[in-house]
Amino acid sequence: MSSRNEITKLLTFFREINPISREAEQALTNLASLVSIKKNLDLQPTGVTCRTIYFVHSGLARIYYYKDGNEITEYFAFTNDIIVRAESLFTGKPSKKAIQAVEDTVFIGIPSAQLFQLYDLFPDIERLFRKIIESAYVDTVNRIESIQFHTAEERYKQLLSENPSMIQRIPLKHIASYLGITQVSLSRIRAIR
């Protein structure tokens, strides 16, 4: 499969969110490039300002950071999911977070500076990305509710029912920190049948 075909798949996904003109699709395609990262390696390290917006083409990735010496997973991205360290991209500050391939992963990268220039030429593209962020915002608000008002056991079981493959594909230590608990707690929860 050529690079262009891989980007076409992402454009197809974009059409469901917000259709954009053929010229706009072409402009996006010209900006986009593929990056392959082997399992457990970082796509982007901490300490650098985020200047690229990534989508997962294949594989599985995560955003993580360190808290008191412990690695915390903040987000998992599957096929077609956006993966971006928003707190750095939107503020211009160096990111304290890193992006890592959980499996061998192919990313589609779009340089943010050039994308923002396209916003001026193609309001449709700006609208597309506005809607992507709106959707991410709603997801995040819902996640706060999930964290604050469900026990770790409830959150684990919900994750298990909504996305059972995660348990197979992702080390439990990452799932534990994503759920906001220790690995020991997760193990205990899993043991209760």
Add this chain to the structure above:
Amino acid sequence: MSSRNEITKLLTFFREINPISREAEQALTNLASLVSIKKNLDLQPTGVTCRTIYFVHSGLARIYYYKDGNEITEYFAFTNDIIVRAESLFTGKPSKKAIQAVEDTVFIGIPSAQLFQLYDLFPDIERLFRKIIESAYVDTVNRIESIQFHTAEERYKQLLSENPSMIQRIPLKHIASYLGITQVSLSRIRAIR
């Protein structure tokens, strides 16, 4: 102060986020209207789809909902803050959440359908609101980190140092549910001097 002057104050605030043309400002002003709500009364009830984007002109408001019969405060909005039930606005579904005035509050309301039409006429306005949502998204991601990796005591003390007036202006029961703890827990935390 006339209604127009109150909206002018909001436009001044908008200029710092993303300047828009004079025509765009005029179009926004034409859409905007003022709503005054007395303390403890709802601006928007639950069960209805959110069709208006509000900003706080003066006073103080919150978004809340019911969880197992208990009232949970999700968000506080101060002067110039946006207050909107995003999970309903962006999905078109009825909201399970309500907006309430914590003090006598003046809101500036912008009907979402008409605002979205303005996006077509004035890409600057769409950009302004994209940036507002991006900023809200970053705030929300940071809040997840705060909830997951700080104790309730740490979160209370941070809130106290960042925004001490909240403790005076808002009943502690609302602050407790905002922090994700019971009022009893908050009281205990406060007692430790």
Add this chain to the structure above:
DNA sequence: CCTTTCTTTTTACATATGTTAAATAATCAG
């Protein structure tokens, strides 16, 4: 295939927060 390393589970104990109920304190309406 074996050794090393990484991941997951188990155990024992510590602690933060929840639950329920009652006591105080503050606010509000008449």
Add this chain to the structure above:
DNA sequence: CTGATTATTTAACATATGTAAAAAGAAAGG
């Protein structure tokens, strides 16, 4: 001002999750 309502604190006990250390299991490299 006064009684009623609402908000806040306190107490006693229950429970979920954290911490530390060790054991067991799985994966990876030579």
